[in-house]
Amino acid sequence: MAYLTITLGTLLILSTPNLLIHAKTTPIAPGPTPAPLNLTGVLEKGGQYTTFMRLLKETQVGQQVQSQLNNSYDGLTIFAPTDNAFSNLKAGTLNGLNAQEQVSLILYHVLPRYYSQVTFETASNPVRTQASGSNGVYAVNITSSTNQVNVSTGIVNTPVQTVLYSDFPLAVYSVDKVLLPYDLFGPKPPASAPEPADHSPKKPTKKSPAADAPSEEAVASPSTASPSERTTGWRTFVVGMGLLVFYCMGSHL
Known part of the structure; x- marks a missing residue:
């Protein structure tokens, strides 16, 4: 028995290095590669977001989201x-928007950071959206309680209904209303009306008497007199001189 025990122990000692060498050289099989995040796949799985998916594609916001x-x-x-939610919109709401406004509408549904239902409680209002930029603020207000999260735009208010996906870096929540930004759908300031034309009768302007009177230079300057006036003056002078001569002669006689 003692001989057999020694032999088995010897064999164990001799085989241990080989086991260690085999363990070191055997490669470890890699784990499964995580599938890349796919917003379209998340929405397709939800089964009731075809209009939103179409708009994501038409506005190319889906590509922008995937890149981010x-x-x-x-x-x-x-x-x-x-x-x-889209079916309940007023008729012509989407068709009344130009291409850039449609892009802003879809970007308005995207927040530029990850919010879990817990971190919604720490959101500081107003919360900026991806539509915020030089063409407007495009912010939402988020209120959160223990069991409910509400999103308000100033036009609509809706609760967050279903968590479609929530694992950093992406969170997708279902809402029963289209978020209409105040910047697009809020009341527009009235256009300034042009000033009415003045059709009241004009009063004639009064001229001062001095305006019609000749100036002092015109009276004093002989050059301003007409030829007839100069002839009459000369005749008067000649007649006066004749009368003066006749009078002097008569006095000597």
Whole structure:
């Protein structure tokens, strides 16, 4: 028995280095590669966001979101309106927007950081959206309680209904109303009316008597007299001189 025990122990000692060498040289199989984040896949899985997906594609906001997910350190939060939310819009709401305004509308549903339901409680209002820029503030107000999160735009107010996806860097929440930004759908200031034309009768302007009187230079200057006036004056002078001569002669006689 003692001989057998020694032999087994010897074999164990001799085989241990080989086991260690084999363990060191055997490669460890890599784990599964995580699938890249795909907003379209999240919405397709939800099953009732076809209109929102179409607008994401037409405005190219979907490509912008996908690019930011791969390069953002803050993450993104998206409010996804249901198809019913778009159906409940007033007729012509979307068609009344130009291309840039449609882009702003879709970007208005994207927050430039990741918000879990817990971190919504720390949000500081107003919360800027991806639409905020030189063409407007485009902010939302978020209120949160223990069991409910509400989003308000100044035009509509809606609760966050369903968490479609929430894992940093992306959070997607379902909403039952399209978020209409105040900058686009709020009341517009009235245009300034042009001043009415003045059709009242004009009063004639009075001229001062001095305006019609000849100036002192005109009276004093002989050159301003007409030829007839100069002839009459000369005749008067000649007649006066004749009368003076006749009178002197008569006195001597």
